[in-house]
Amino acid sequence: MTKPGQFASDNYSGICPEALEYMLLANEGDAEAYGEDEWTRKACDEFRVLFETDCDVFFAFNGTAANSLALASLCQSYHSVIAHQTSHVETDECGAPEFFSNGSKLLLGDGAEGKLSPESIAELASKRTDIHYPKPKVISITQATEQGTVYTIDELQAIKEVADHYRLKIHMDGARFANACISLGKSPAEISWKQGVDVLCFSGTKNGMAIGEAIVFFDKQLAEDFSYRIKQAGQLASKMRFLSAPWLGMLKTGAWEKNARHANLCAAYLAEQLCEIPGVNLLRPCEANAVFVALPEQVIIKLRKQGWRIYTFIGAGGARFVCSWNSDKTRIDQLVHDVKQLMAK
Secondary structure, eight states: OOOOOOOOOOOGGGOOHHEEEEEEEHTSOOOOOOTTTTHHHHHHHHHHHHHHHOOOEEEESSHHHHHHHHHHHHHHHEEEEEEETTTTHHHHTHHHHHHHHTTTTEEEEOOOOOOOHHHHHHHHSSSSSSSOOOEHHHHHHEEEEEEEEOHHHHHHHHHHHHHHHHEEEEEEEEEHHHHHHHHHOOOOTTTTTGGSSEEEESSSGGGSSSSOOOEESGGGGGGGHHHHHHHHHHOOTTTHHHHHHHHHHHHTTHHHHHHHHHHHHHHHHHHHHHHTTTEEEEEEEOOEEEEHHHHHOOOHHHHHHTTTOOBBBTEEEEEEEOTTOOOOOHHHHHHHHHHHHHHHH
């Protein structure tokens, strides 16, 4: 059954043609199991081309596993991870980072618009150095952030300086990494390893794939035995080609970039149209593919009754709308029309 487009999350969207085409191509005939196939090898090579460097690449089913296993590879159980208080690893992973690391603690920092500030990192890294406190080991940042904003090059460099000073590793949650690249007009390399990122979790699901995240280790020493972590966590796909082949399609055709650009443009259009409605204001700058606006609770309730799916996890009076690779201008106009009608009442 075909359902109308929604803006609650980019997880709602279907599979983009390029990812689907390569999945179907991989379905022709047999292939080696557990990542020993040609599709997986070629996909890993394409990541090395994309990032302009040698790197180790692994595939997982979802972002929770990707982030949690990546952080576990950077930490011992007595270490801690510095993350923003609204970060996904803190608010939406059901304790998985702590579970897979056998107890590494999350230290929560602050910063405007969902961005972890260098000052907050330094404060947490130097707060205590005694043996009774979990030793800070990793900085985890999200690009683009959970609040729809994007770390600039200058901000990434400032975080790298703090990381170098306190000898901390950097993990990047790239759930919307492609959207951040488009927003900044920078290459994947320029906002990852060139800014000191040690490991990146690059989402395919939110960028047009059915399922699958790529875990990219720029510091290959940190990836030692990571394949065992993948296996132990139940993330080693026996028919790995169906995770990796869609990635090959996304990278070889440039769909990852095209999809992110479309989503960002749709979000910018949605933000512009909503802000023309009296009483509707942006809560955060629209810098990627998410739009955060202040809406009266009664309007949100009525929108839901009209069939719109809306996330309000950001607090009372706030709603998040997210555009994806297949967002449609006509559907955006329908949402804007409904909001306008309800606000007028």
